Amino acid sequence: MNETDKMATWNLLRDFGFQPDDRVWSDVPPGLSFDFGDFNLSASWVVSMKLAEVVLFSGVLATSRTLGAVSFELPRKVNSRELCAALIVHYLDNAAEKGVFHPAREVAWVTEGRKHRHLLPWEVSKSAYQARSHCTVQRDWLRLALKSMVELLAKADDAAVVEFSFDGSVLLIRCC
Numbered sequence: 001m002n003e004t005d006k007m008a009t010w011n012l013l014r015d016f017g018f019q020p021d022d023r024v025w026s027d028v029p030p031g032l033s034f035d036f037g038d039f040n041l042s043a044s045w046v047v048s049m050k051l052a053e054v055v056l057f058s059g060v061l062a063t064s065r066t067l068g069a070v071s072f073e074l075p076r077k078v079n080s081r082e083l084c085a086a087l088i089v090h091y092l093d094n095a096a097e098k099g100v101f102h103p104a105r106e107v108a109w110v111t112e113g114r115k116h117r118h119l120l121p122w123e124v125s126k127s128a129y130q131a132r133s134h135c136t137v138q139r140d141w142l143r144l145a146l147k148s149m150v151e152l153l154a155k156a157d158d159a160a161v162v163e164f165s166f167d168g169s170v171l172l173i174r175c176c
Contacts, residue, residue: 006077009055012084013043016109037104038062041070041092048073057088061095070095082116089113090120133168145173152176 013032018041024031026044033042041059048054054073061068072091078084089110092101103110117123137145152175153160162175 003077006079007081007084009074009076009078009084010043010045012078012081013055015081016085017107018043036107039103045076057091061092061101063097066097068095080119082112083119085109085113086116086119087113090117133166135166135171137171149173149175 010028010032013034016034018032018034020030021033021042022030024033024042024044026032026046028045031042031044033040039059039061041057044056044058046054046056048056053076055076057070057072057074059070061070070092074084074087078087089101090113092110093099096102101110118127149162153162156176160176162173165172165174
């Protein structure tokens, strides 16, 4: 996706219902905050420790038994509204007790974010990895191939290249 096709995270937060909040420090004042009923999440427009322009989220997530700090960053531009919601919900779930964030009131974009977990970058990579072409080789055939390769490489130059390729139906091993 082209950088110009991306959506501004800051604008999406306002669409989600984040409100301007003068108590939240931000390079571009005012910062934003969202009230979940029992938890307040703040968003600041800042430059990160790695000198990247980000939106920094922070808050204190408290239950009757636990108290935890929430802190994470998102890029200032994301590919879609759905991805933005999925990323925020992912980080909130990670900070929550038992791995699931339960807001005190119903929040539509939290439900939307959970529905779009498949858009998270690591989930996209995992799906692509699982969809790749791969093959299974019977053990006795592989042992024979490796034995032949050892014999060939013993006679070959140290810089000899061994190439493995798979076209979706045939595994090809080339050496020397």
